[in-house]
Structure formats: structure tokens, C-alpha cells
Amino acid sequence: MALRQTKNSPTRGLLPRLEAWLEHRAGAVFLWPAVVLMLALAIFPLLASIYLSLSRIQFRAGEVSFRFVGWANYQKLLFGSEQTHFLGVAKALPPLGWLVFAGVLGLLLGWILRHLRRKGSLGGLLYRIGVSALVGFLVWSLLSRLAGQPGTVQTTLVYVLFGTAMQYLLGLGLALLCAQKLPGIRFFRVIYLLPLAITPVGVAYMFRMLTDTGRGPLSPLWNVLGLSNFSWVNDPWGARFAVMIGDIWQWTPFMFIVLLAAVQSLPQEQIEAAVVDGANRIQTFVHIVFPYLIPVSASLLLIRLIEAFKIVDLPNVLTNGGPGTATESMTLQAFFAWRTLDLGGAAAIAFLLLILVSLIVTLYANGVVARVRRD
């Protein structure tokens, strides 16, 4: 009777039916707004920029049109007139380069052998061989271009790898120092954070003045050191180091503040126990403090790695990408291409950067972050 009543009276049955429908479709109902938002703000622009990278912009009477040119923009970067600019020019490795390359190959070989010794799966073995080949190629490519002429890809990698490593080491050092109970330490904590609050363009202008040996505020110092006729920006590596110093100065506080929080949350009992057992400071750091910081460090480096690939403001303002193209990062190259209305070329560079970042971040996440989480 009740069932018949429900069937025959739609007003009474609507609410339960709606509830049942909502129950059944709750996932989709909650998900769709986010999906639509993602599609509108991320996926469609991504697809549009893929099309942009395969086209050339044209200005006709009162309108802008895009002509499909296939892979021409990628062809230009990888094999055409922009090849030396983008990929650099390789040269035979010097002895030090071979040493570094041999070291990396040794580590990769050891990684594969360890898997074999543990009698791991065939899939795991193929994965290790593939990753090793890729890493070996990237390292060789980087070293051979550093020995010859680095392109924007190698310059970006130098900024990212060297810069991030230095920022981490300095940030860790400062965090350990500021975790001590020293007089005036609060003041220094604030001071160390200041560079992070300054806009990158401001940092670039400041370093531009500091590196001006002739007219900058440090010119008396450069004079005393006999460097008044030296210019940081005339030498490619001098200019790259000037950019890296500025970048390190600005981003070390980011590492510092996160690591300081981690250091301050260290369980004191373990450290006290180690001291009671006779461990010195280095042993305490190696066996207790650093292992405790590894999970935080892994995530911190991942975030900074991704961010560092996008470096653009510092080389743009400090050196204008020069001398030549020595300090140009991939993002700055894309910006210059965009500025000259080569929108297709700029989009192609952006996509190649996306592939490079994804590759390195995946390698890092699989090789380091996942391992840290397992341990």
C-alpha cells in the first residue's frame, strides 16, 4: 500500500528519489565543478598552447591569425637556426669532465648491480637500465656543453642544480646556527629572512649595482683588489655566477626557514642520549639530526627544483641574458621570443621546458622522495 502510494503520488516520492539520485551521483556532483574549473583554467589553455607551438602568428589588416606550421618551431629549436642557442655546442670532455661522468656512470652501474644481487624483477631491471641510460645521457649532454658552449637548456640546469644545492647547504647551515641559544639570535633570524621579502627585480638591480666595478657602491673595494677594469658581465661564466649568487642570496632564506622549523622540532631526548653515549657533534649530526631532516629536505628540494626552473627576472634585469646568450634561461629565451611576437617559438620552448621539468622531477620523486618515504 505504502509502495503504491509512493508510486501514485509523485510529490511524496520526489524527495526520496532525489536523495537516492544524489547518493548515487554524489561523487560526480562534487567532482564536476572542480573538473570544469580545471578544464577551463588548465587543460584548455594547455591544449591551446600546444596548437600555438605548432603555428606561426600573422598580422593582417585589422586581425591576428595563426597559421599551422607543424613541427617547424620545434625543428628550429632542435635542429635549425636556434639549435646552438637552445642546445648549445658540445665539445670533447676535459679530464675533470670525464672524471665526473665516470663517477655518475659508476653510481648508476652500482644501482643496477644492487638490483641484480637482490634478484629483483625483470621489470625493475628494465626500469633501472632505462633510467640509467636517460640520466647518463643528460649528464653527458650537460658536461659536454659546459665544456663547449652551453645553450639555454644547460644554463637553466646549472642554475637549478648548482643553485638549489647551494641554497640547501647554506640554508641548513644557517638553520643549525639559528637553532642554537645564542644572544641576539632572534634579530638574525629576521635578517636572514629579508631577501625573501624583496622582489626579484629589486634583487637583480641591487646585484647589478654591486657587480658594477667602475661605478657601483663597491667600486673602491674592486679598485683595491685591482679589479676596476674587470667586468662580471663581459665573461660568460662571470655573468652566470653573478646571476647564481643573486639567486642563492634570494632563495636561501626559503630553505632556512623550513629547515629551522624542522631543526627546532628535533626530539631532544635522542640528542641527549647520544651525548650521554659519548657522540661528538659531527656524529650527532650525521646519525640523528640529518636523518631526521631527510623527509623535510626531500620535499623542500622538490618544491625548490620546480620553482628554480622558472628563473627569468634575475638574468633579465641583471645581465639582459648576456653577454651574448650566456645567462639566458629557457624561460628567458621564451620571454624574448614572445616579446618579438614569435608566439609559436615561445610556446615550443615552454613545452620543451615542461618536458624537461617533468622528466627531472619524476626522476627525483621516484629516486629520492619515494625512497625516503619507504625508509
Place this chain on the structure above:
Amino acid sequence: MLSNPLAKTVAFTATALVATLGLAQKPYAGLEATVLTFTGPQIAEPLQRRAPEFEAKTGGKIKVVTVPFSDLYQQILTDGTTGTNSYQAWVFAPQWLADFVPAGIIEDLSAKVAASKDIQWNDIAPFFRDFSATYGGKIYTVPLDGDFQMVYYRTDVLQRLNLKPPQTWDDYLAIAKAANGKPWSPDGKPIYGSCIAKKRNAQSYWMFTSILGGYVQSQGTKQGAFFDTTTMKPLVKNEAFAEALRIYKETTRYGPPDELNLDVGDTRGLFTAGRCALSVDWGDIGPLSVDPKTSKVKDKVGAVILPGSRKVLDRASGKLVDCNAQRCPYAINGVNRAPYAAFGGWSGGINAKADPKTQQMLFDFFAYMSAPAQSGKDVTIGITGFNPYRISHFKNLNNWVAAGFSPAGAKNYLGAIEASLNSPNMILDLRIPKNQQYQQVVLDKALSQFLAGEINAQQTMDQIDSGWEEITNAEGRDAQLKAYRLTLSIDK
């Protein structure tokens, strides 16, 4: 308060009359327009200074917006073609007409020029009137500046060295080498032999073509200096280009340590501070050198037409060969010179989408700026960045003397520009579609890489050649060749 109705009526009528008369005298009262140009102070300064004068006279308000030089081309093009039209007029390089006219964003000013008395069109030197301002037989811009590159030298330094102004680029290097490091700056500091702006993404790449010109073009303007006029192949992979690269790089040995990062503003500052023996620049250094506020080399500066070469390019073989009467018909004392009309002079153009009254107001503003009464003074002021381009600018020495030149100094300076302007072997700047890509992107980048030691001379030539060929192929070789021949007046 007026209580009498008659008094009220009289007062109201008087006010209305005054207002009406005021409006009649100020035809553009209430109108406002935005003009875009590059971050100065040059060029922007006279526009900003003259705009309030124009407003007081006509009621029309002109707002000047500036962007870095490297952004100017794309700002104009994208603003117009996307229909944003934030700017009603621009002051820009007339070279870019080759892109702006086909894009339909710039207004044809032929009728306005014909109707205007203030502009005194025939007083503008024929080159700027008929080449810079005109495209496809129509007038699109009002010239505000005249541009030729020259060599500047310190007269006292050359006297001390017992040397004459450079006739060839080898002479230039010899003077630079001899002067470099001598303690002859006003404060006793060592001077640099040569100061040339070499910063990338700025206005430096024109200086290289100034060096190249005398080696690559010898048969007159129609021969062209950038491409072969029958095949549109770049005139790049040859001994002339290699020699110009060698000289360009060697000047860096006698320049300031950070020369690769110096823009024209920086080198001008160094020259007028007395730190340089030689410089290559547009006409700006002349007036700047007599500015009592900044110059320490007043009456110690000479200017000379760009040096040349005793050897020129044989285009068939790509080799440098000695000049003779056939190869170098315009040579003087065996030296072939090819003065370079670099850039073509800053010019005012009007947005085709601006409403007619605003267009007329902007034309009147540019005509006011260009009129001899205003421009005759502006070209004598260094900070304006404006150089002489009217016949009256060259004839009337009084303005120059009033600005601080000695009569001899003014004659020397104007003589160097006139010699360039009247040369039958003058190099016209590249004015074909995508000229900004050819020069400001491909040429500029390769030159800066070469100076930084990233690539050698052969790689530089290969890179420029392949980059230019890519643009030519993308735009269509026949269309580009036709445009190139048109600019050189080979075809009508």
C-alpha cells in the same frame, strides 16, 4: 550676488561669450589622446615637454606613455591588430611601416600633409620626406628626427697624438689603440680608445652595419647592403662581413670593461664625460657635448662621416678586392664610404582606428612638434634625441650657436650629417616585412654571442645567414624580394 535681472542677463551673456570665444580658440578642448614611444629620456622628453604647450594652445591633451625600446614594436602591433587600441598615436622607427601598413593599423596622412601649412613639408629634407615618411607612395608618418650614424672624436686627443680623423676603419682602430689608456680625461683618469654601445636587446646592432657598410656597398644606394637584389640571398657569408666582424670585435679591446652591457645612453655619458677618444653614434653626441650641465668636452668634439674601406666586396666571389674607378665610383681618395641611414629617424604615426577629430588633433600635435620654430630648437638640445632633418636646421646656424656650439663646431657637426645625407652611396636601412626579426632578433643575437666569445666569426655568419633565410622562406622569397627592391627604388 546679482539681484538685478538685467545685470544677471548681462553677466550670463558675457560668460557665455567668453566661453564660446575660448572654445573657438581651442579647437580640441576636452579631447585627450595617448601617444606611445620608448623609455627615454630621449624622444619622450620633447614629447612630454611640448604636450602642455600644445594643450595650452589648442586645448587638446596629449598623454605620453613609454615602454622599453625592445617592447615598442610588438606593443604597437599587438595593440592595433587585436583591436585594443590603447594608443591613438605612436612615435616609432619608420622601418616598421613595412609591417604596420599591411596590418592596416596606421592612418594615411597624405591628405592631412597636403592640407597643412604649419608642417612646412617641403622644408623637410627629401630623404626623410620621400623615404622615411612614405610607404607605397603614401605618407604615413611625420618626421621628428633625422638619423645618420657618424664617428665622433675628441679633437684634443687627436691633436696630442698628431693624428687626423679616421678615413678608414683601420684608421679608427689605430687611433683607438694609440689613445687607449692615456690619462687624458678631464679628471686625469685613463681614457678608453673607443666607446660603442654593444648591449643586446637595445639599439646596438646598427653600429655593426655602420662598420660593414663601406665594405659591402660601393655601387650606390640601389646596390643594397643586406640582400642580393636578384635572389634575396643574405650578403652575409663573405669576406666583407668577416672583416667587419673582426673590426667590431677589436674595438672592444679599447673600450670600457663593461662595453657589452652599455646602451647608447651609457656610451654618450662616457663620451661627454671625457672618457672616450672615439665613438660611433647618431647625431646626439653633438648637442650633448655642448650641454654645460653634463659635458666636460665642450668645444673638444669633432664629427666625421662614417669611415670606409679601400677594399670592397666582390659579390660574385665573396672576396674583398681593391677599390678602383669601376668598383668604387663614389670613393674619395680611394676610400669607399657608405653612410648608414640607421633607423631612419623617430617619426609620429597615427592609429587608423582613432576617431577623425582625435586623428586631426594628433596630426596637428606632430606638425607642431615638427614645425621649424619648435624642431629648430629641439634638435640642438642633446636630451631630446632629435637630430637635424629639415633644410632649415642645416641652414640656420643661430640656433646651434645659441645652444652653445661654436660656429666652427656647428659647421663641423652639421657638415658630417650633410655629407652623409648627400652621399649617393648612402645605405638605406632595411624596410621590408619582418625587418625587426631580421635585425633586432637574428642579427642582434648573433652579434652579441660573437662579442661574448660564444661563437666565432664563421659561426656568426652561418647563424645570421640561416636565420635570415628562415624568415625569408617563411614570409615568401618573392614577396620579400619585391619589397626589398621597392625600398631601394629598383622597381617602381
